[in-house]
Amino acid sequence: MKKRLGLIGSGVSGLHLAYALKDEFDITVIERQASEKMRDGRIMSTQVHFGPTRAREERFHVPKWGEQPLIESIHITLGDKKLFVCNLQEPALSIDQRLYYYHSVNDLIDKGVDDKVDKESAERLVDGFDLVVDCTGKNGPLFPFPIEEALSPLEAPQRKCIVGYFKGIKSNLPLGVSVAILPEEGEMFEIPALTELGPVTILFIMAIPNGDLDVFKGVKDAVSFSQTMRNTVQQFFPDIHSRVEEHSFELCDEKGFLQTV
Known part of the structure; x- marks a missing residue:
C-alpha cells in the first residue's frame, strides 16, 4: 500500500511536488x-516561470498553454x-496563478491525485497522513518557525506591494521583464503574462512605505485602482x-489587483 502524503x-x-510524487504516493x-473559486477569485501573486521551472513542467507533463509569446x-x-x-539563457513564461492552479489541479485529479478543501486544524491534518509537507509559501508556514533575532533585524516590511493585471499596454521589446528602480522610492516590475482572458501586462510596484510611490492607501475598487496606477x-x-x-488601459477583470496594507 502506498504511503499517504498530504501537501498543504x-x-x-x-x-x-504532486506531479513528481504522484506515482509513488497516495497524494x-x-x-x-475550491479550484473554481480560486479561478474566479482575486489574483494571488506575480510569477515568472524561468528555464528550470519550465523544464520541470515539461518533465512532469504539466498542462501546456498553447503557442504563447515567451x-x-x-x-x-x-x-x-x-x-x-x-537576454535570458532560456525563454520564460508568466501565467496567471488562478489559471495555472485551476488547470493543474484538475489535471492532477484526472491522474489520480485527490483535491481537498480544508480549513480545520493543522493537528487534525497531520493525523490523517503518513507525511505532511507544508507548501503554503506566503500564506504560511503552517507551523511557524521561531524568529532568530540576530538574523531578523527588521520589525516591519520594507516595501508595500501593489499589483495589477492590465490590458492596454504595448509590450516592451524584446519581450521581457522590465525593472525600473527609483532610489529611495521603490521599484516597478513590468511582466508580460497570460490570463484566462488573454495576454496582459502585470504592473507590480514595490513602494517604500510613506514614500512618494505609496499612493494606493484606501484604494479598494478596480476603477480607482486603475486610475491611481495610470497617474x-x-x-x-x-x-x-x-x-x-x-x-x-484597464484591469483585465475587477479582481485583477492586489495590494498589501
Missing part, C-alpha cells in the same frame, strides 16, 4: 478554496536612464506611460 498549499511548489493536495529578456532602468537589456505611471515611469493605450 497548491502554489507552484505544491503542484510540482492529497489541500487548499483553502519572455526573452530583462530590462533594467535606474531613475530615468535605461541601463541595459540582457502613478504617468508621473514616475515615462517609458511605460509612452506605451499605454489611453482608451483601452
Whole structure:
C-alpha cells in the first residue's frame, strides 16, 4: 500500500511536488478554496516561470498553454536612464496563478491525485497522513518557525506591494521583464503574462512605505485602482506611460489587483 502524503498549499511548489510524487504516493493536495473559486477569485501573486521551472513542467507533463509569446529578456532602468537589456539563457513564461492552479489541479485529479478543501486544524491534518509537507509559501508556514533575532533585524516590511493585471499596454521589446528602480522610492516590475482572458501586462510596484510611490492607501475598487496606477505611471515611469493605450488601459477583470496594507 502506498504511503499517504498530504501537501498543504497548491502554489507552484505544491503542484510540482504532486506531479513528481504522484506515482509513488497516495497524494492529497489541500487548499483553502475550491479550484473554481480560486479561478474566479482575486489574483494571488506575480510569477515568472524561468528555464528550470519550465523544464520541470515539461518533465512532469504539466498542462501546456498553447503557442504563447515567451519572455526573452530583462530590462533594467535606474531613475530615468535605461541601463541595459540582457537576454535570458532560456525563454520564460508568466501565467496567471488562478489559471495555472485551476488547470493543474484538475489535471492532477484526472491522474489520480485527490483535491481537498480544508480549513480545520493543522493537528487534525497531520493525523490523517503518513507525511505532511507544508507548501503554503506566503500564506504560511503552517507551523511557524521561531524568529532568530540576530538574523531578523527588521520589525516591519520594507516595501508595500501593489499589483495589477492590465490590458492596454504595448509590450516592451524584446519581450521581457522590465525593472525600473527609483532610489529611495521603490521599484516597478513590468511582466508580460497570460490570463484566462488573454495576454496582459502585470504592473507590480514595490513602494517604500510613506514614500512618494505609496499612493494606493484606501484604494479598494478596480476603477480607482486603475486610475491611481495610470497617474502613478504617468508621473514616475515615462517609458511605460509612452506605451499605454489611453482608451483601452484597464484591469483585465475587477479582481485583477492586489495590494498589501
